Amino acid sequence: MSDHTGATSTNAPPPGCPAHASAVQLGGLEYQQTPSQLYRTMRREHGSVAPVLLDGDIPAWLVLGYPEVCYVTSHDELFARDSRRWNQWPNIPPDWPLMPFVGHQPSVLFTEAQEHQRRAGVITQALEGVDQFELARECQAIAEQLISSFAGSGQAELMSTYAHVLPARAVLWMCGVPQGRADTEKLVDDLRISLDAGEGDDPVAAYMRVGARIAELVKEKRENPGPDVTSRMLLDPAGLTDEEIVQDLISVIAAAQQPTANWICNTLRLLLTDERFAVNVSGGRVSVGDALNEVLWLDTPTQNFIGRWAVRDTQLGGRLIREGDCLVLGLAAANTDPQIWPESHVGAENSAHLSFSNGEHRCPYPAPLLADVMARTAVETLLERLPDLVLAVETEKLTWRPSIWMRGLTSLPVQFTPAVQ
Numbered sequence: 001m002s003d004h005t006g007a008t009s010t011n012a013p014p015p016g017c018p019a020h021a022s023a024v025q026l027g028g029l030e031y032q033q034t035p036s037q038l039y040r041t042m043r044r045e046h047g048s049v050a051p052v053l054l055d056g057d058i059p060a061w062l063v064l065g066y067p068e069v070c071y072v073t074s075h076d077e078l079f080a081r082d083s084r085r086w087n088q089w090p091n092i093p094p095d096w097p098l099m100p101f102v103g104h105q106p107s108v109l110f111t112e113a114q115e116h117q118r119r120a121g122v123i124t125q126a127l128e129g130v131d132q133f134e135l136a137r138e139c140q141a142i143a144e145q146l147i148s149s150f151a152g153s154g155q156a157e158l159m160s161t162y163a164h165v166l167p168a169r170a171v172l173w174m175c176g177v178p179q180g181r182a183d184t185e186k187l188v189d190d191l192r193i194s195l196d197a198g199e200g201d202d203p204v205a206a207y208m209r210v211g212a213r214i215a216e217l218v219k220e221k222r223e224n225p226g227p228d229v230t231s232r233m234l235l236d237p238a239g240l241t242d243e244e245i246v247q248d249l250i251s252v253i254a255a256a257q258q259p260t261a262n263w264i265c266n267t268l269r270l271l272l273t274d275e276r277f278a279v280n281v282s283g284g285r286v287s288v289g290d291a292l293n294e295v296l297w298l299d300t301p302t303q304n305f306i307g308r309w310a311v312r313d314t315q316l317g318g319r320l321i322r323e324g325d326c327l328v329l330g331l332a333a334a335n336t337d338p339q340i341w342p343e344s345h346v347g348a349e350n351s352a353h354l355s356f357s358n359g360e361h362r363c364p365y366p367a368p369l370l371a372d373v374m375a376r377t378a379v380e381t382l383l384e385r386l387p388d389l390v391l392a393v394e395t396e397k398l399t400w401r402p403s404i405w406m407r408g409l410t411s412l413p414v415q416f417t418p419a420v421q
């Protein structure tokens with residue numbers, strides 16, 4: 001294990017230093033296709049904490065080691081979440097592409113210490129009230145409905161017609177948004193645009209509409225509470241204001257939708273392309289649960305997470321980290337850290353991966369359980385309804401999206417025997 005308390009530093013200068021020529025540009029083709037190889041190379045060349053350049057050559061640190069990610073995420077007093085601590089703000093243009101992830105918002109995501117405990121505590125108790133059996137039933141109903149819309153045609157593009165829509169509808173259902181209404185469908189669509197804009201979409205306008213609809217929802221539930229996440233947040237003795245609840249609900253919905261959608265799609269890809277699963281995909285000898293867990297180890301949705309900001313000068317992995325430096329959590333790299341898996345055998349049989357992060361700001365319990373219910377139900381229902389489902393293209397034709405942050409496919413075209421409706 002490397003020395004966190006940092007007796008020795010390598011000779012690397014801190015980010016921002018002009019001599020810092022060896023920093024790795026965090027982007028490019030390799031991230032889309034074979035990120036694991038790239039992380040291995042980076043680890044070999046730079047150790048467990050690598051100097052990197054974000055969009056626009058903004059310097060940061062990528063934390064690649066499993067012990068180092070655990071250390072950073074469990075020492076909030078050294079590595080905090082409020083992005084206003086960043087020493088690079090003078091160099092960041094207002095239209096910087098990563099602004100939606102690092103620009104400070106008054107939500108749970110950027111709070112620290114007691115304020116974070118207050119906000120995250122409200123979310124946790126509200127999510128704890130979700131009945132997992134009821135959620136599974138609801139996800140199954142959503143799945144059946146979506147499958148019915150394409151089952152008769154014998155083909156589908158699962159990313160847009162299934163994997164993205166199902167968790168969006170399910171999380172809105174959890175929050176008490178009425179199902180089956182035109183304005184709810186509009187909200188599902190706006191969520192997709194704001195989180196993952198396509199060509200011709202206006203993500204800022206969509207985000208504003210999502211905000212306005214959630215504000216309306218909070219008002220409705222204040223007047224007429226029900227058995228849902230929104231009402232439980234409103235009734236919590238912590239007494240959050242409506243504005244705080246709107247912010248935190250948007251965070252919950254956004255945090256749930258994208259990673260769960262990609263978890264579903266990456267699992268379907270594994271089941272449809274890997275021969276260990278292919279033979280048994282409908283027979284069920286190799287379980288969907290195994291595939292879901294393996295994806296969290298090897299193709300985790302949240303590959304890298306931005307981030308944490310150093311509270312003061314400190315050492316990490318032999319590097320000198322300056323006050324205000326940004327650290328990107330390399331969750332995917334940490335999951336395959338050879339220090340943890342020296343034989344390159346990654347343990348699908350346990351769940352000690354860092355895909356839901358770690359520490360105070362980790363994906364709040366019980367969100368990972370709810371995500372598991374959504375993803376498992378989505379995959380199982382699809383395989384039950386369309387048992388001869390196969391890819392409609394060669395495996396090599398499947399492409400990963402050009403993102404270092406979220407690992408997911410651009411599309412997942414499949415074919416199957418058309419179902420008689």
Ligand code: HEM
Nearest residue numbers: 109252255256259260302355356357361362363367370371
């Ligand atoms: C029901 C589904 C989900 C919900 C409601 C949810 C909710 C949240 C929330 C509210 C946060 C912010 C926590 C905080 O700052 O205190 C968070 C963080 C996070 N979530 Fe989730 N999430 C869901 C699914 C997932 C999935 C499927 C993944 C990945 C496989 C994931 C990975 C993460 C990660 C990596 C973080 C960042 C934690 C950090 O800052 O260290 N989440 N989630």
